[in-house]
Amino acid sequence: MAKGPLVLTEAAVGALNARLAQLLVDANAKTALVVGSSGQLITAAGSTGGLDTLSLAALLSGAFSSTRALAKVFGERGFKAMLQEGDREHVFMHALGTGDLLVVLFGADTPAGLVKFQVSQAMARLDAQVDALYAPAPDAGLGGAIGARIDSLF
Amino acid sequence: MALVNYASREIGCKIVYYGTGLGGKTTNLAFIHERMPQENRGEMVSLATATERTLFFDFLSLDLGSVQGFKTRFALYTVPGQEEYNASRRLILNGVDGIVFVADSDPAKFRENVESLKNMAENLASYGVGMEDVPLVLQYNKRDLPGAVPLEHLQRALNPGGLPAFQAVAARGLGVMETLKTCAKGVLTRLG
Numbered sequence: 001m002a003k004g005p006l007v008l009t010e011a012a013v014g015a016l017n018a019r020l021a022q023l024l025v026d027a028n029a030k031t032a033l034v035v036g037s038s039g040q041l042i043t044a045a046g047s048t049g050g051l052d053t054l055s056l057a058a059l060l061s062g063a064f065s066s067t068r069a070l071a072k073v074f075g076e077r078g079f080k081a082m083l084q085e086g087d088r089e090h091v092f093m094h095a096l097g098t099g100d101l102l103v104v105l106f107g108a109d110t111p112a113g114l115v116k117f118q119v120s121q122a123m124a125r126l127d128a129q130v131d132a133l134y135a136p137a138p139d140a141g142l143g144g145a146i147g148a149r150i151d152s153l154f
Numbered sequence: 155m156a157l158v159n160y161a162s163r164e165i166g167c168k169i170v171y172y173g174t175g176l177g178g179k180t181t182n183l184a185f186i187h188e189r190m191p192q193e194n195r196g197e198m199v200s201l202a203t204a205t206e207r208t209l210f211f212d213f214l215s216l217d218l219g220s221v222q223g224f225k226t227r228f229a230l231y232t233v234p235g236q237e238e239y240n241a242s243r244r245l246i247l248n249g250v251d252g253i254v255f256v257a258d259s260d261p262a263k264f265r266e267n268v269e270s271l272k273n274m275a276e277n278l279a280s281y282g283v284g285m286e287d288v289p290l291v292l293q294y295n296k297r298d299l300p301g302a303v304p305l306e307h308l309q310r311a312l313n314p315g316g317l318p319a320f321q322a323v324a325a326r327g328l329g330v331m332e333t334l335k336t337c338a339k340g341v342l343t344r345l346g
Contacts, residue, residue: 004155005155005156005157005158005345006156006157006158007160008157008158008159008160008161009160010160010161013159013162014161036155036157037248037249038155038168038248039168039229039231039248040155040168040249042157052196052197052215054196054227054229055196055197058199058211058215058229059199062210062211062245062246065245065248066210069241
């Protein structure tokens with residue numbers, strides 16, 4: 001059976017963003033994203049100017065999913081994190097307990113070890129907060145007429 | 155899985171274009187990209203081979219305006235149709251909210267269409283999702299081909315349940331927006 005929508009309340013997103021903002025300070029990083037297992041952007045904190053975060057989320061999810069599949073080919077069962085090192089920009093991704101993905105973008109002036117360490121320190125609380133997003137949701141309150149309204153969108 | 159975000163007042167949904175290799179999935183996305191105003195769409199991302207065959211996926215984000223005060227954002231994906239890329243197809247179906255199945259009207263592709271639909275059902279089942287759980291729209295593409303498979307043959311083989319279906323010539327944009335609109339409407343209706 002397909003799952004219902006993931007409903008994010010303002011309070012939940014606000015609390016999660018505050019946690020991500022603290023992680024950015026602790027890790028001297030620029031941007032943190034939480035990306036759903038289906039490639040959807042759940043939230044972003046920090047500097048996102050100039051980034052197409054929706055496309056970025058899809059690519060990050062694809063990169064992580066395919067690398068995890070590759071790890072399975074080699075018999076790895078506990079694949080949880082990957083680091084992409086560029087000349088100027090680095091990306092660290094870590095799986096969350098929900099199957100979603102925490103992504104941290106940071107510059108060459110920040111040691112990757114610091115980011116990994118701070119992510120590991122923050123992971124338990126982040127896991128709990130993201131897990132709580134999946135609690136039974138309030139009615140989305142969108143009303144039954146939403147399908148009819150789409151005619152005006154095209 | 156659709157996402158309803160009260161903080162940003164956005165609804166996010168995922169639509170996947172599925173079907174045989176060279177059937178016109180990427181062509182659908184390219185036309186939508188070309189047709190939609192720049193302010194309503196992101197850039198089209200294609201992870202393709204040197205010969206422009208889809209290797210992993212194509213991606214296009216669309217902002218289809220507002221309903222009930224929520225911005226509706228659709229993430230459109232294609233899958234690689236070639237048989238050997240099934241692992242990629244399965245990954246891309248994760249969390250899908252709506253599917254467009256693009257069938258090729260070329261008689262030589264008839265059996266491949268049937269196999270691809272079966273493959274889609276198997277991949278959905280790997281996530282515990284049945285075909286009836288996701289809004290599905292069929293698109294019979296390349297209707298301008300000489301000797302195209304008659305519509306009723308395609309319907310009988312691929313759509314015995316009478317799901318929404320459209321004839322299309324995606325290379326000329328015919329039937330493309332109608333297909334997308336019907337799928338998007340099906341997705342949003344389920345949310346409502």
